[in-house]
Amino acid sequence: MSGLYILIFGFFTALIVVLFSMPSLIKVAKLKNLVDSPLEDRKMHRWSIPTLGGVVIFGAIVFSYSLWFPENYDFIDGMLVNFKFLISSLILLFFVGVKDDIIGTAPVKKLIAHIIVAFILVVMAGLRIESMQGIFGVINPLSLWQSYLLSILAYLVIINSINLIDGLDGLAGLVSLLASVFFGILFYYSGNIPLSLLAFVLSGTMLGFIFFNFYPARVFMGDAGSLAIGSIFCVLSINSINESYLLAPIWIQTLNKAVLAMSILAYPLIDTLRVFTIRILKAKSPFTADKNHIHHNFEKIGFGHAKTSLSIFFYSLTVVLFQLFLQLFLKINNPTLLLFMQVVFSCLTLLIIYLLAKLYIKKN
Numbered sequence: 001m002s003g004l005y006i007l008i009f010g011f012f013t014a015l016i017v018v019l020f021s022m023p024s025l026i027k028v029a030k031l032k033n034l035v036d037s038p039l040e041d042r043k044m045h046r047w048s049i050p051t052l053g054g055v056v057i058f059g060a061i062v063f064s065y066s067l068w069f070p071e072n073y074d075f076i077d078g079m080l081v082n083f084k085f086l087i088s089s090l091i092l093l094f095f096v097g098v099k100d101d102i103i104g105t106a107p108v109k110k111l112i113a114h115i116i117v118a119f120i121l122v123v124m125a126g127l128r129i130e131s132m133q134g135i136f137g138v139i140n141p142l143s144l145w146q147s148y149l150l151s152i153l154a155y156l157v158i159i160n161s162i163n164l165i166d167g168l169d170g171l172a173g174l175v176s177l178l179a180s181v182f183f184g185i186l187f188y189y190s191g192n193i194p195l196s197l198l199a200f201v202l203s204g205t206m207l208g209f210i211f212f213n214f215y216p217a218r219v220f221m222g223d224a225g226s227l228a229i230g231s232i233f234c235v236l237s238i239n240s241i242n243e244s245y246l247l248a249p250i251w252i253q254t255l256n257k258a259v260l261a262m263s264i265l266a267y268p269l270i271d272t273l274r275v276f277t278i279r280i281l282k283a284k285s286p287f288t289a290d291k292n293h294i295h296h297n298f299e300k301i302g303f304g305h306a307k308t309s310l311s312i313f314f315y316s317l318t319v320v321l322f323q324l325f326l327q328l329f330l331k332i333n334n335p336t337l338l339l340f341m342q343v344v345f346s347c348l349t350l351l352i353i354y355l356l357a358k359l360y361i362k363k364n
Contacts, residue, residue: 006070007184010197011204014064018208023197026212026219034102035224036220049217051101053209054224056284057096060205061077061228062087070193078126079194082235085139086198089117089231097224105223113280114156117231122151127238129154134257134335151238157229158237161203161268164275168295170214171310173221175205175267183236183263191247195239202232215305217279234257238310255327259339266319266346267312271295294350303357311353319346 029035036051040150054092071112073079096113099105121127128151132138142150184199209225212218229301240261245253262269271294275285291300298308322345326332332341 003070003073003188003191003196006068006193007188007197007200008133010064010068011200013067014060014201015208016205017060018056018205019062019211021059022053022208022212022219025052025056026050029219030092035187047076049220051220051222052098052224053213053219053221054097054101054226055230057209057221057225058090059207059230060208061201061232064201064204068197070197076192076194078239080238081125082127082194082198085127086231086235089120090228092117092120093231094224094264095229097222097227101222101224107285111352114159117191118152118155120154121150121231121234127151127235129238129258130242131258132173133241133256135256135258135339136336154238155234157269157272158234158265159227161265162230162233162273163226164272164293165295166221167293168215168299168309169217169305170210171295171305171312172226172229173206173210173213174309174313175211175316176233177203178313179233179264180186180206180236182320183233183240184242186260187236187243188353189248189252190243190245190259192243194241195236195243198232199236202229215309217305233265237265251328252334255323255339256333256335259335259342260320260323262339263294263320263323263342263346264316266342267294267316267350270346294354298354298357301358302361307357311357315349315353318349 029052034050034052035048063085069083092113096105096110100110128147129142130147131141161173162176165175180199180203184196184203187193187196187199206229209221213221238261241257243257245257274294275290275292278292279286279288279290295308295312298311299305303311319342323338323342326338326341332338
């Protein structure tokens with residue numbers, strides 16, 4: 001079977017699994033009172049909503065990816081390693097996430113789980129960032145320990161970033177859908193069908209999930225879902241940096257993949273680094289929950305769940321397109337300058353969208 005057909009079947013299998021399974025899960029969760037009640041001030045919803053959407057997300061991803069996994073692509077380095085250790089990591093994070101969604105999990109225990117998964121992916125699977133791609137003038141390959149430290153840091157930031165943006169109806173689903181499509185296209189053109197399948201399975205899962213999570217949400221993905229999605233983005237991001245693009249079109253080969261990975265995940269990364277910095281400056285734990293996220297500020301001015309989620313979705317699309325514009329049309333290929341321009345553009349664009357939202361609310 002050709003690679004394109006595998007991707008199509010994987011995408012629609014995941015989509016169908018979610019569409020047919022989620023209603024039953026919602027019904028069971030309500031019957032068993034496995035819901036999130038809006039008792040805390042930081043909660044953004046006004047009624048009880050099931051939190052176990054991650055059960056279906058996990059099941060759809062593992063089932064669809066395993067069913068259509070293209071074992072005939074075993075000539076790709078690390079193909080089976082990625083599959084084996086990723087599934088192991090997803091299972092561990094699934095149990096941690098489900099427990100947290102039902103009865104709560106101590107932060108220390110969640111941290112231990114993250115450290116174990118980081119060890120599995122970075123050390124055992126060898127899934128580590130090997131080069132800075134010229135950013136800050138670092139051209140030579142990283143040493144083993146530099147690579148380990150940077151990769152573990154990237155894992156912790158990425159996996160928490162998806163968890164932290166899961167605060168508005170539809171937001172995490174839309175951002176994850178767009179990011180997974182970008183990664184899927186990138187790996188498809190590089191000839192890495194196994195990783196492209198992983199990305200498109202995730203995108204199919206997210207498209208199905210959005211039907212139930214867009215405002216007004218009928219289910220939340222919970223930690224079981226956000227941790228699974230975050231770990232997959234960690235695998236996709238690091239592999240996209242290390243991938244050989246000899247089979248890809250020239251325009252893809254010219255892109256700086258490290259900056260591109262950050263551009264694809266721009267909103268989760270910016271929001272996470274922003275709230276972590278604010279919490280640390282206030283002498284609080286960076287993992288303390290609050291209502292200081294960017295999307296919370298949109299909600300505070302009355303912009304609403306749906307408008308905020310869609311605005312951030314199109315913002316995320318714009319950030320990636322801006323990098324393509326910089327590199328393909330303006331021919332800006334200095335890695336450090338490119339990263340700087342992307343960071344400035346991303347932050348300024350978010351600020352402009354927020355100011356326009358305030359103006360819109362005042363006029364209406």
